[in-house]
Amino acid sequence: MKIKPEFNRKSRQAFAADFFIRLAEWYRSKARVLPWRTEIHPYRTWISEVMLQQTQVVTVLPYFQRWMSAFPSVEQLAQSEVRRVEQLWAGLGYYSRARNIHRSAQEIVKFGRWPQNVTEWRALPGIGPYTAGAIASIALNQPEPIVDGNVARVFSRISNIPQHQANQPETWNMAKSYVEQAYLEGIEPRIANQALMELGATVCMPKQALCQDCPVKDYCQGQNRWRELPEPKKRPETVSVEEARFVIQKENTVFLVQNGVQEWRAGLWDFPKAPDVEIALEEFKGYKPLIPPWIQKSVVTRHKISTHVLQIDLGEKKIPVKVGENQLTVFGTGYLGKFFTTTDLPAIASPTRKIITRIMNQEPSLLGI
Numbered sequence: 001m002k003i004k005p006e007f008n009r010k011s012r013q014a015f016a017a018d019f020f021i022r023l024a025e026w027y028r029s030k031a032r033v034l035p036w037r038t039e040i041h042p043y044r045t046w047i048s049e050v051m052l053q054q055t056q057v058v059t060v061l062p063y064f065q066r067w068m069s070a071f072p073s074v075e076q077l078a079q080s081e082v083r084r085v086e087q088l089w090a091g092l093g094y095y096s097r098a099r100n101i102h103r104s105a106q107e108i109v110k111f112g113r114w115p116q117n118v119t120e121w122r123a124l125p126g127i128g129p130y131t132a133g134a135i136a137s138i139a140l141n142q143p144e145p146i147v148d149g150n151v152a153r154v155f156s157r158i159s160n161i162p163q164h165q166a167n168q169p170e171t172w173n174m175a176k177s178y179v180e181q182a183y184l185e186g187i188e189p190r191i192a193n194q195a196l197m198e199l200g201a202t203v204c205m206p207k208q209a210l211c212q213d214c215p216v217k218d219y220c221q222g223q224n225r226w227r228e229l230p231e232p233k234k235r236p237e238t239v240s241v242e243e244a245r246f247v248i249q250k251e252n253t254v255f256l257v258q259n260g261v262q263e264w265r266a267g268l269w270d271f272p273k274a275p276d277v278e279i280a281l282e283e284f285k286g287y288k289p290l291i292p293p294w295i296q297k298s299v300v301t302r303h304k305i306s307t308h309v310l311q312i313d314l315g316e317k318k319i320p321v322k323v324g325e326n327q328l329t330v331f332g333t334g335y336l337g338k339f340f341t342t343t344d345l346p347a348i349a350s351p352t353r354k355i356i357t358r359i360m361n362q363e364p365s366l367l368g369i
């Protein structure tokens with residue numbers, strides 16, 4: 001029977017050399033060709049890594065290409081309006097990431113040079129240990145650790161330790177030891193780290209481990225029980241949220257209000273809430289609801305949201321509002337807001353986008369036909 005070496009045995013030098021060489025060779029020959037890999041630069045690594053957080057590569061690809069066409073340099077990004085940045089981000093979720101990228105770009109331009117290491121990257125808004133480690137190791141080729149879900153899973157299976165999770169110090173220590181050891185063996189940090197991530201993404205996958213194709217199967221302690229590794233994280237309980245919203249339509253525009261900083265989905269634009277449906281409908285008498293209220297269901301992180309949608313089509317009538325050229329207060333809702341064309345929307349929450357998409361997809365019942 002073949003005895004497999006462990007990560008932390010004293011014979012690690014011999015083990016490490018072969019382990020790292022196999023993994024690096026596999027990466028060089030099998031890794032997916034991706035636009036942020038073919039042309040390496042801190043800007044491209046940074047943007048791709050933020051986009052890839054909780055989003056699949058196949059989804060990110062068109063976003064990345066559009067972003068690089070719109071903002072080919074950090075200077076152009078810094079000079080752009082945040083609204084334009086949010087528009088290019090629309091659909092990736094978590095708009096705060098886009099706003100942080102924009103703020104960071106302005107700081108980088110003001111500073112006059114790119115951050116040179118993990119510490120400098122982490123000083124920028126929204127850059128945590130993962131993103132900083134990714135940029136330092138991939139773009140700057142420095143032996144810095146990175147741990148995402150893929151890396152944690154591979155570590156757990158290779159070492160046969162169920163508790164490896166992406167947010168645990170032990171996993172980060174292992175990642176540090178891994179990249180430093182690889183560096184000593186002559187493997188570039190950008191290759192070592194990306195090889196591990198690629199292995200987790202394409203071979204040692206969450207619900208399928210292709211052990212026969214794995215370049216390091218001879219070193220894997222947990223391949224016979226990979227389905228149990230790592231042990232699943234305890235999920236927080238889901239919270240059910242019921243809300244009612246007005247969709248005030250006029251030709252090809254919808255009326256949206258911006259959430260305050262203290263509110264849920266802060267800074268995003270949303271349909272006005274209907275604080276009291278009866279009273280609010282009273283304000284719209286003569287503007288009969290298009291159709292009976294309907295429900296849109298959405299899930300946002302651990303929130304299960306049921307939105308009762310009250311559609312009102314203004315047609316040729318004027319909205320019952322107070323004051324303002326572009327800013328209107330809708331009677332009954334108490335909100336300031338604006339009309340937006342559906343092709344030029346600001347940053348909106350995903351439940352709001354779903355409602356607009358359903359209506360614009362011309363579902364006859366939702367158009368009141």
Ligand code: SF4
Pocket residue numbers: 154157158203204205209210211214215216217220221222223226
């Ligand atoms: S041998 Fe199987 S379980 Fe082990 S790292 Fe490779 S793919 Fe994962």
